[in-house]
Amino acid sequence: MKSRRQKQRGSTLIEFVLVLPIGVALLVGACSMGVACLRNLQAGQLARDVLLLADSGVDFGSPGGKQKLIEQGTSLGLESGKAAVHLTRIVCESTGYRIEQKHSIGDTARWPSQLQDPSKAADLKPGETAWVAEVFGESGTVTTLVPETVKARSVL
Amino acid sequence: MIHSHRRNAKQRGLALITFALSLLILVPLIGVGVDTAMLYIVKERLSSAVQLTARSAARSTTDPSDAARRYFDANFPPGYLGVTSRKFIYRDGELQASAEAPTYFMRIFRYQSVTVTASLNR
Numbered sequence: 184m185k186s187r188r189q190k191q192r193g194s195t196l197i198e199f200v201l202v203l204p205i206g207v208a209l210l211v212g213a214c215s216m217g218v219a220c221l222r223n224l225q226a227g228q229l230a231r232d233v234l235l236l237a238d239s240g241v242d243f244g245s246p247g248g249k250q251k252l253i254e255q256g257t258s259l260g261l262e263s264g265k266a267a268v269h270l271t272r273i274v275c276e277s278t279g280y281r282i283e284q285k286h287s288i289g290d291t292a293r294w295p296s297q298l299q300d301p302s303k304a305a306d307l308k309p310g311e312t313a314w315v316a317e318v319f320g321e322s323g324t325v326t327t328l329v330p331e332t333v334k335a336r337s338v339l
Numbered sequence: 340m341i342h343s344h345r346r347n348a349k350q351r352g353l354a355l356i357t358f359a360l361s362l363l364i365l366v367p368l369i370g371v372g373v374d375t376a377m378l379y380i381v382k383e384r385l386s387s388a389v390q391l392t393a394r395s396a397a398r399s400t401t402d403p404s405d406a407a408r409r410y411f412d413a414n415f416p417p418g419y420l421g422v423t424s425r426k427f428i429y430r431d432g433e434l435q436a437s438a439e440a441p442t443y444f445m446r447i448f449r450y451q452s453v454t455v456t457a458s459l460n461r
Binding site for chain 2: 194195198199201202205206209212213216217220223224227228230231234235238304305306307308310311313335337338339
């Protein structure tokens with residue numbers, strides 16, 4: 184025959200088991216959102232920093248330039264293939280838009296450039312040029328509520 | 340003895356009720372946290388857009404205010420991150436931008452959107 188204390192222990196255990204999935208789901212969801220937000224911010228900052236570097240005259244075609252780009256993207260995991268950066272220089276001519284330079288680094292097979300039509304990236308006047316930076320990375324989420332990829336695009 | 344037995348019976352389900360009540364506080368708290376994070380992302384992207392726009396306008400050989408508008412549109416297009424409306428003022432190299440960012444959980448407290456601003460002075 185079970186004692187009263189044993190019965191009480193059993194009911195506490197059942198209550199705990201009922202409450203646990205909700206608590207864990209809330210915790211995992213909140214952590215997932217937090218990590219995804221952080222990665223989103225990092226992607227935006229990387230897009231901006233890469234453009235500022237390009238504008239300052241860094242040649243991303245050279246090994247030194249590529250190294251600088253990798254260093255900038257360390258927080259997003261660019262060196263370990265957890266992110267991809269596409270840097271495109273577009274020119275607007277009287278005949279239309281033209282891609283002058285393109286540098287890609289990281290896992291570009293997983294995240295190819297989405298810049299199919301340069302005219303949609305920026306509204307340029309003939310003779311003007313612009314750098315377009317596209318950054319993709321893993322959001323680090325474990326839930327389906329948050330997208331798996333974070334992305335950012337900036338123009339300078 | 341009977342009194343003790345009644346007390347034990349009353350305690351059953353207490354953890355569930357306590358947890359359900361704590362959810363009433365926990366869920367809005369997490370919601371406010373998520374909304375704040377989303378607003379921070381909008382703020383960061385708006386600040387970046389303002390910074391890049393200012394640079395682009397400064398080096399433009401044509402009308403700087405027109406260049407600023409075009410580059411701001413490229414960096415922070417309408418509807419970006421769910422933003423409902425945005426304003427942009429460029430005057431003598433000074434930039435001011437604001438955007439109405441939607442909220443997801445703070446709607447419970449009747450905050451449908453929050454105005455996020457960013458500016459850059461010469």
